[in-house]
Amino acid sequence: MNSGTTRREMMKQSLALAGVMGVPGWALPALAQDEAPVPFTDVPENFGQPNPASSIRIYDVRNIDGPYTPADAFYTIQHFDKPVIDPSGFSLGVSGLVDRPAQLSLDDLRAMDSIEIDAGYECSGNSRRLIQGLASNGRWTGVPLRAVLDLVGVKPAAREAVFFGADKGPERVDFRGTPHEVDQPFARSLSLADGMASGPLLAYALNGAPLTLEQGSPLRLLVPGWYGVSNVKWLSHIRLQSERFVGKWQARWYRTLWSEEIGGETVWHETEVSRLRVKSVIARVTRVGGRHEVLGFVLHDGTPLRGVQVKVDDGAWQAATLDPSTNGQYSWKLFRFTWTGAAPGEHTLVSRVTDVNGNVQPTSDELSAIKQTGLEDNSQFPRTVMVA
Numbered sequence: 001m002n003s004g005t006t007r008r009e010m011m012k013q014s015l016a017l018a019g020v021m022g023v024p025g026w027a028l029p030a031l032a033q034d035e036a037p038v039p040f041t042d043v044p045e046n047f048g049q050p051n052p053a054s055s056i057r058i059y060d061v062r063n064i065d066g067p068y069t070p071a072d073a074f075y076t077i078q079h080f081d082k083p084v085i086d087p088s089g090f091s092l093g094v095s096g097l098v099d100r101p102a103q104l105s106l107d108d109l110r111a112m113d114s115i116e117i118d119a120g121y122e123c124s125g126n127s128r129r130l131i132q133g134l135a136s137n138g139r140w141t142g143v144p145l146r147a148v149l150d151l152v153g154v155k156p157a158a159r160e161a162v163f164f165g166a167d168k169g170p171e172r173v174d175f176r177g178t179p180h181e182v183d184q185p186f187a188r189s190l191s192l193a194d195g196m197a198s199g200p201l202l203a204y205a206l207n208g209a210p211l212t213l214e215q216g217s218p219l220r221l222l223v224p225g226w227y228g229v230s231n232v233k234w235l236s237h238i239r240l241q242s243e244r245f246v247g248k249w250q251a252r253w254y255r256t257l258w259s260e261e262i263g264g265e266t267v268w269h270e271t272e273v274s275r276l277r278v279k280s281v282i283a284r285v286t287r288v289g290g291r292h293e294v295l296g297f298v299l300h301d302g303t304p305l306r307g308v309q310v311k312v313d314d315g316a317w318q319a320a321t322l323d324p325s326t327n328g329q330y331s332w333k334l335f336r337f338t339w340t341g342a343a344p345g346e347h348t349l350v351s352r353v354t355d356v357n358g359n360v361q362p363t364s365d366e367l368s369a370i371k372q373t374g375l376e377d378n379s380q381f382p383r384t385v386m387v388a
Contacts, residue, residue, distance in 0.1 A: 037062070038285040038292060041346060041384045043131055055082075057214065058133035061283035064295065067118070067326045067334065069136035071206050076214040077123055077134065079186055079249070080169035083234050087210070087218040092148075092202070096162075096240035099153030106218055109202060112143045112151075117201055117224055120332030122299055124227040124254060124273040124375040132281045132381060135299060137332040140222050142203035146196050148238070154192065158240040161195040162247075163188055163221050166234040171248045188232050189245035190223065199224040199302070199330070202235065224330035225301035227273050227376070229254050257372040268372075275301040279378035280308055280335070280353040280361055285385050292339040292387070296320070298353050302329045306354040310337040313348055320351065342387045350382040 040062075048060035059075040069075075091103040120137030149161070168185040190200065201222040204211060211217040216233025223230045229249065245251070254273040259266050282296040294310060309317040323334035335351070352361040364379040 035286040035288050035293070038287055038385050038387060040285070041386050047131060048133075056134075058130055059136050061132060061135070061281065061297070064283050064297065064334070067323075067331065068138055068207050071138070071209060071212050071215060074136040074138060074206070074212075074215060075123070075134045077228070078167060078233065080167040082213055083166040084213065085166060085218055085234060090218050092219060092235065093237040094148065094152045094240075095237070097155040097158040097242060098149075098240050099155065100151075102152050104148070106204060109143050109148075109204065109219070112147055114141055114143055115201070116141050117199070117222065118326075118328035118331035119222060119224040120297070120299055120330070121224075121226065121228050121231065121276060122279075124229055127374065127377050128381050132283075134228070135281075135297075135332070137297075137326075138206045139208065140201060140203040141205035141208070142201045142219075142222065144198070145200040145202055145221070146198070148202060149196060149240075154196075154240055157242045158192055159242050160189045160191055160240070160245055162239045162241060162245045163190070163232040163235060164237040164239070165216075165232050166236040173248075184247070185236070186232065186249060187245070187247045188221075188230055188250055189247075190230070192240075194223075226275055229273055254375065255373065256375050259370050273375055277301075277376055277378040278303070278305075278353055278355050278359055278361060280351040281381050282310070282349055282351050282383045285339075285349070285383075287387075290340070292342050294320070294337040294339055294349060296335050296337075296351050298322075298333040298335065300333075300353070300355060303355045303357060303359075305333060306356050306358075308333075308335045308351055308353045310339075310349060310351050312339060312342075317352070344387050346384055346386050348382050348384050350380050352380050 048058070055078065057076040059069060059073055063073070087106050090106050093103055095101045117140050119140055120135065122135035126132055126134040165186040168183050170181050171184040172179055172181045202219060203222045204219050206215055211220060216235065219235045221232040221235050250272060256271050256273060257268050258271060259268050276299055278300040280296055280298045282294055284295040286293045298305060298308060305322065308320040308322060310320050311317050318337065320335040320337040326333050354360045362379055367377070367379040
């Protein structure tokens with residue numbers, strides 16, 4: 001790729017080539033010249049406008065125009081500050097139950113064999129209230145976590161890897177009614193088995209460019225197929241330990257209550273937020289001549305998909321077409337559905353996805369019957385549109 005060719009131009013070229021090679025029925029989902037957007041009636045008028053008072057950036061999914069979310073539009077959220085770190089003076093500490101504790105500069109990491117991973121994820125608090133705007137997809141470049149752990153040597157007693165960010169703030173711990181408050185960094189952990197898997201990445205680039213401040217410059221953890229909270233930004237230290245990590249954002253926040261039937265009784269289990277639950281979202285509807293095109297995306301934990309379906313009003317479920325260009329294991333998957341014969345007026349459209357293990361995206365009522373707390377909401381998201 002020469003310096004005058006952008007990644008988006010490359011994607012357009014590759015998709016055009018795919019069409020020549022016989023991939024049916026798909027084109028880059030940017031608005032074509034003869035397409036006109038159909039307005040949603042479930043989106044507030046001011047949705048998507050920047051809010052200087054907020055540290056959260058919501059991605060307006062109506063703007064999806066290809067597999068990758070631009071870095072300056074990628075959703076972002078954090079609990080503390082956004083630390084500004086000079087890449088030239090940065091070092092990643094690795095300590096605890098390792099044979100060779102290390103301080104690795106960004107140059108040290110870049111000198112190691114790098115890989116690229118396409119991965120999409122969402123905040124575990126993403127919801128229909130936010131029009132599912134805490135979700136994005138990108139191409140990440142970095143060093144496999146496993147390679148760094150192999151470099152330092154993990155002792156047999158190690159059971160968990162804890163990842164500390166440079167962002168920090170006051171955290172309160174109550175012990176028998178006595179509060180203790182100290183500044184602590186944001187931190188999350190992975191079991192050693194999950195950390196040594198092939199997916200986790202120490203990423204220093206997004207979409208071919210160094211990470212932005214909002215995306216955790218100069219280094220962050222990426223855990224493909226997991227919710228955003230696990231992807232620690234501004235990564236500064238990794239500690240290997242034998243005991244369970246019980247920091248606030250691991251043990252006391254980001255928890256979900258799930259139920260199951262055991263011996264005829266409903267038993268509730270508290271679990272920590274981790275792997276993505278399969279989910280589809282309708283993001284845009286356009287009119288093209290006498291038909292309408294419905295565009296959406298799927299988020300999942302890397303399990304292959306069986307298919308996506310779309311239902312209009314009280315009609316039957318109909319198959320949608322998955323975009324063959326978003327075929328990385330952990331990438332979000334774009335889908336399209338051609339809607340014909342739409343009468344003027346308001347209509348309700350909803351999608352559902354099924355993976356190869358038979359997991360079907362539930363309705364809101366189905367999910368609320370087995371889950372409490374608002375996190376990990378992968379329920380179907382009915383959209384309402386007005387056809388002129």
